[in-house]
Amino acid sequence: MRLDKFVADAAQLTRSAARGLIAKGRVTVNGQVCRKADCALKEGDSVCADGKPLACEEYVYIMLNKPAGVVSASTDGRDKTVVDLVGGAFPRRQLFPAGRLDKTSTGFVLLTDDGAFAHDILAPKRHVPKTYRVVLDTPLTNAMRVGFAAGVTLADGQTLAPAEVAPAGADPCVVRVTLHQGVYHQIKRMFGVLDAGVNQLHRTAIGGLALDEGLAPGAWRLITPEEKALIQAGGEG
Numbered sequence: 001m002r003l004d005k006f007v008a009d010a011a012q013l014t015r016s017a018a019r020g021l022i023a024k025g026r027v028t029v030n031g032q033v034c035r036k037a038d039c040a041l042k043e044g045d046s047v048c049a050d051g052k053p054l055a056c057e058e059y060v061y062i063m064l065n066k067p068a069g070v071v072s073a074s075t076d077g078r079d080k081t082v083v084d085l086v087g088g089a090f091p092r093r094q095l096f097p098a099g100r101l102d103k104t105s106t107g108f109v110l111l112t113d114d115g116a117f118a119h120d121i122l123a124p125k126r127h128v129p130k131t132y133r134v135v136l137d138t139p140l141t142n143a144m145r146v147g148f149a150a151g152v153t154l155a156d157g158q159t160l161a162p163a164e165v166a167p168a169g170a171d172p173c174v175v176r177v178t179l180h181q182g183v184y185h186q187i188k189r190m191f192g193v194l195d196a197g198v199n200q201l202h203r204t205a206i207g208g209l210a211l212d213e214g215l216a217p218g219a220w221r222l223i224t225p226e227e228k229a230l231i232q233a234g235g236e237g
Contacts, residue, residue: 001056003029004037006047010054012090026050059114060093061228062086063209066109067217072100082109085218098122099130099182099206107132107203108211110231111220121207121231122182128207128231132177134187135200139172140165144194148177152190158183160190176204207231 007027008018019037021027027034028048029041041047047054064082066072071079074096083095090113098110098118112118121128148165161181168176177187188198204211208230215221223231 001041002037003027003034003039003041003047006041006056007049007054009092010047010056011049012092014091021049059112059117060090060095061114061117061223062095062111062220063212063215063223063227064109064111064220065211065215065217066101066106066203068104068106070218071103072097072109079103082111086111086220101203102185102188102201105201105203106217107201108206109203110206110223117228124181127181129178129180129205130182130203130207131205131210132179132187133168133200133202133204134175134177134191134198136173136175136191137197137199138195140167140175141194144191144196147194148190152193154189154193160186163190173199208233 004015004018004022007013007021008015011018011021013021022037023035025033025035026049029039030046064085066082066085069080070085071081073081074083074094075081082097086095093113095111095113096118098112099122101107101109110118120126144165148163151160151162153159160183163180164176164178166176168174179186183189187201191198209223209227212221
């Protein structure tokens, strides 16, 4: 790989900005200043910018705590998107949400530029479970538990995969729901069939990875390789 491309990818810079760093002698290769943007790097070469090591990650994986009013899309002509919340941190990445939350819903959204990974965790045969904290307008009933476990049949005749619903605390209107598939407005439609309305919906986990409680609404952070493995492990079996 050319040095300017490596620096641009690793430091999330434009190619011209990377060339500027190199021309100013701020980039070293194996400890030696290199001012040649077209320098061909070899496997194992050590590259630093301003003394800081650079590493070129093939893909990025981001945990975002989505606030209400933001749409789960890469771009939107009217509303702010989950990708907009990341701002200019990854200008050279084509980020997109791997799975969606309704505009009014909140919680864990996974952003990435790894299409194969997203397909893997969303594919019907291996769809990783997603967990939600849901506030209903009526207390949880046994009929809701039985209906979710059997697989709710929606008003349009579509029968969904079995899901789990359980109390999430002392308040009988607050429940924890775990889904194993992704259908448009699924939770709201499932409870609607069972004569309950959804007042709030917050995604708390994807696969085996829980939303970082330290992330304020709208905040985000990178997911570690170990955390990525937790997401994938959640869909095994």
